[in-house]
Amino acid sequence: MEFVLLGSALLIALVVLWPALRSDNDEQWIFSEEDTPAGRLSTRREVLVGNIADLDFEFAMGKLAEPDYLSLRDNLKRQTLKVMEQLEVIESRDHTNAPPESEPATAPATAFCSACGASLPPRAAFCPSCGSAVGS
Amino acid sequence: MLLADIGNFALIVAFVLAFFSIAASLLGAHRLDPRLLAVGERSVHGVTLLVLVATLATWGLILNDNFGIDYVAGHSNAAMPLHYKIGALWAGQDGSLLLWTLVLVGFASAAVFTQRKKHNRLMPYAIAVMMGTTAFFLYLNNFRANPFDGLMGITQSGQEAPWAPADGRGLNPLLQHWAMVIHPPILYVGYIGFIVPFAFCIAALWTRQLGSSWVSTVRRFTLVSWIFLGIGILLGGKWAYMELGWGGYWAWDPVENASLMPWLTGTAFLHSVIVQEKRGMLKVWNVSLISLTYLLSILGTFLTRSGVVSSVHSFAQSNIGGDFAFFLIASTVLCTALIVWRLPFLRSEGRLDSMISRESGFLFNNLLLLAAALSVLFGTVFPIFSELITGRNVSVGQAYFNRIEIPLGLALLFLTGAGPLLAYRKTSKSSLRKNFTMPVAVAIVSAPLFFVGSQAMFDEAPGVWAMISLVLCLFVTMTIVQEFHKGTAARIRKHGENYLTAMVNLTRRNNRRYGGYVVHFGIVLIFLGITGQAFTRETRGVIGVGEEMRVGQYELRIDEITQRENANYWSGQLEVAVSRGGQEVFRLQPEKRFYFASEQPSSEVAIARQLREDLYLVYAGLNEDQTKAVVQAYVNPLVAWVWIGGAVMILGTAICLLPALRSRREDQATSPDRELLEVR
Numbered sequence: 001m002e003f004v005l006l007g008s009a010l011l012i013a014l015v016v017l018w019p020a021l022r023s024d025n026d027e028q029w030i031f032s033e034e035d036t037p038a039g040r041l042s043t044r045r046e047v048l049v050g051n052i053a054d055l056d057f058e059f060a061m062g063k064l065a066e067p068d069y070l071s072l073r074d075n076l077k078r079q080t081l082k083v084m085e086q087l088e089v090i091e092s093r094d095h096t097n098a099p100p101e102s103e104p105a106t107a108p109a110t111a112f113c114s115a116c117g118a119s120l121p122p123r124a125a126f127c128p129s130c131g132s133a134v135g136s
Numbered sequence: 137m138l139l140a141d142i143g144n145f146a147l148i149v150a151f152v153l154a155f156f157s158i159a160a161s162l163l164g165a166h167r168l169d170p171r172l173l174a175v176g177e178r179s180v181h182g183v184t185l186l187v188l189v190a191t192l193a194t195w196g197l198i199l200n201d202n203f204g205i206d207y208v209a210g211h212s213n214a215a216m217p218l219h220y221k222i223g224a225l226w227a228g229q230d231g232s233l234l235l236w237t238l239v240l241v242g243f244a245s246a247a248v249f250t251q252r253k254k255h256n257r258l259m260p261y262a263i264a265v266m267m268g269t270t271a272f273f274l275y276l277n278n279f280r281a282n283p284f285d286g287l288m289g290i291t292q293s294g295q296e297a298p299w300a301p302a303d304g305r306g307l308n309p310l311l312q313h314w315a316m317v318i319h320p321p322i323l324y325v326g327y328i329g330f331i332v333p334f335a336f337c338i339a340a341l342w343t344r345q346l347g348s349s350w351v352s353t354v355r356r357f358t359l360v361s362w363i364f365l366g367i368g369i370l371l372g373g374k375w376a377y378m379e380l381g382w383g384g385y386w387a388w389d390p391v392e393n394a395s396l397m398p399w400l401t402g403t404a405f406l407h408s409v410i411v412q413e414k415r416g417m418l419k420v421w422n423v424s425l426i427s428l429t430y431l432l433s434i435l436g437t438f439l440t441r442s443g444v445v446s447s448v449h450s451f452a453q454s455n456i457g458g459d460f461a462f463f464l465i466a467s468t469v470l471c472t473a474l475i476v477w478r479l480p481f482l483r484s485e486g487r488l489d490s491m492i493s494r495e496s497g498f499l500f501n502n503l504l505l506l507a508a509a510l511s512v513l514f515g516t517v518f519p520i521f522s523e524l525i526t527g528r529n530v531s532v533g534q535a536y537f538n539r540i541e542i543p544l545g546l547a548l549l550f551l552t553g554a555g556p557l558l559a560y561r562k563t564s565k566s567s568l569r570k571n572f573t574m575p576v577a578v579a580i581v582s583a584p585l586f587f588v589g590s591q592a593m594f595d596e597a598p599g600v601w602a603m604i605s606l607v608l609c610l611f612v613t614m615t616i617v618q619e620f621h622k623g624t625a626a627r628i629r630k631h632g633e634n635y636l637t638a639m640v641n642l643t644r645r646n647n648r649r650y651g652g653y654v655v656h657f658g659i660v661l662i663f664l665g666i667t668g669q670a671f672t673r674e675t676r677g678v679i680g681v682g683e684e685m686r687v688g689q690y691e692l693r694i695d696e697i698t699q700r701e702n703a704n705y706w707s708g709q710l711e712v713a714v715s716r717g718g719q720e721v722f723r724l725q726p727e728k729r730f731y732f733a734s735e736q737p738s739s740e741v742a743i744a745r746q747l748r749e750d751l752y753l754v755y756a757g758l759n760e761d762q763t764k765a766v767v768q769a770y771v772n773p774l775v776a777w778v779w780i781g782g783a784v785m786i787l788g789t790a791i792c793l794l795p796a797l798r799s800r801r802e803d804q805a806t807s808p809d810r811e812l813l814e815v816r
Binding site: 001005008009012015016017018019020022040043047050051054055057058060061062063064065068072 | 138141142145149153156170171172174175178179182186347348349413414557558559560561562563564566567570571619622623626629630646
């Protein structure tokens, strides 16, 4: 019985540790889209567009006077356009910086955190050491 | 004892693996090493698998009548039917704590499985919080309340040796009821589900990612937990109503209160996160609310199990109160410190444009819900502090709760109707007039009708609170009808759909909003049911066969008193003919049982259920000379609407959880086409 239980424990350990034990696993940390400045702006844009849709709907339901509606919508529209402009800047910068597909990728230059000086992984949006936003 | 060995092995390995998962996740996050993070995530699933094995082992021991195990001997016996044997897992301390751990790790695995890609930065910290809590519960499962402990006896030579009685003591008779078989697992899903939003909240605080992202991620988990907690509370009420035999379903018992408190703060959170998602406001409030909800869930467990307050749940008491108190205090201190530390990152992105807006409506609703939760908390823990300070255990009693919670509840009911009529950001006076006129007018005009109608139906005019409640129920219903109608009309104008299609599409495309209104209607029905208590009638009679007694509009006549016996219990039963206005309308069979294994009595009440009122009969036993039956009879008006309201709430929540259909225009609007932002 003890041997069966011990064997089970070893099997569990092997399954759990497998990602770290695999010699061919050279997976790199990739920030999810929401962790990038572009991702955050994109989320913000969706929220603002949703707010405009809500506002339109509430006006159609008769919950807002027309002058209030127009001024609130104008305000939201300006905020949305500003976010979209910022997004466009980031996207065009990313596009300009991206290497041509045929060119072999070169190792990126090591970047350092401006707040604490720790080295940063490629495409990092935050410093893994102190949490400061990169570029802030 | 093979199953016990397997169970013990699974529990101890799970305990070690929980710590390993925390270490791998935190180290992986520090080094940004995906391999270590994957190890941390796999460990979570490993813990889940092991706890599942331990749970199945416990069930195996119960189903095999393995009375050499202390827990099995104490909570099961050979004569018990299968469904009660399954329910025996959560009938006592050790087993129910194991179920608690199983639900906890189930949620942790679900969160890891569904959110690992989207939130890889928050996930390691969320895992650390979830596995930290799991480790605490596994510590209890392993060392303080182990369901695999064997029974020991003394041999003739005076030596201690494993011992098994011929039969177990059986399930507590009060728990031998269908609602009690499903009430604890459902309630646990409710309580424990709040661990996921709490874990993401702590992760967001730690990583300073305090925007709306974590909030929208945890919304579904919060909603699922919230509705399960709500169903659990209602099932608990249903059990109390049918099994405890005192005629009601809610008595402000400390354990009822313990489940109500996180439900109230969870309700507040569900509303205030909308403001954070849409406006980037109330960030401090939201992290505090979800932390409070989680801590109140732990407090609920502490109150149920510690025995510090007397309760109908005394069957689950033991000596683990100190462990829970330590965990609760440590969690509170850490949580508070983290929130205070991160205050500079929790600044609001917007401001309140007007006091007459949906946002301010949410804020008032939050304040009222929090006041309700804290006043219930005060009343619940008062006996603990009174004993500490004065040495006497003084409880505040139902009058305290009714005096405070009834006005708060009615104010909340008013906001349930008024809030949706307000627009986000700003509502003009003319819009207010336009939107409030119809519901308010209908509610006011109907007030005299309620007065006359109550007298005709229940032989009694409503009191002030009952009257206010009935009028508000109608007011809220009218606001909901108006919201659906106006939204549908707006769709018809725009898309030319027929009324039904327009209403269905309106709901599918705004499912959170309109699902929420359906939940509100469920709340209205529950309030209606609760209001019925104001008209309750109660009579106690000692009557023999052929004799009659009266309660409300009903005449009761006992036709027969019988006795029977089976392997599980002895039972005495009445055959009661119920007449109204001289016509027989029901035949009811209230029963009194005596369970052999546990040597405890139990009342099986008989209820004639109608939408208008329940007739509720309790057979309290024979009188002193054993010739007549003692019958307690109640007429409980409108109580069915409490359960119907619960079902409507489930329907509304299901609508909220459906994936929303997006309109083509919305899809286009999220594309970077500036033309779409023009006013149409």
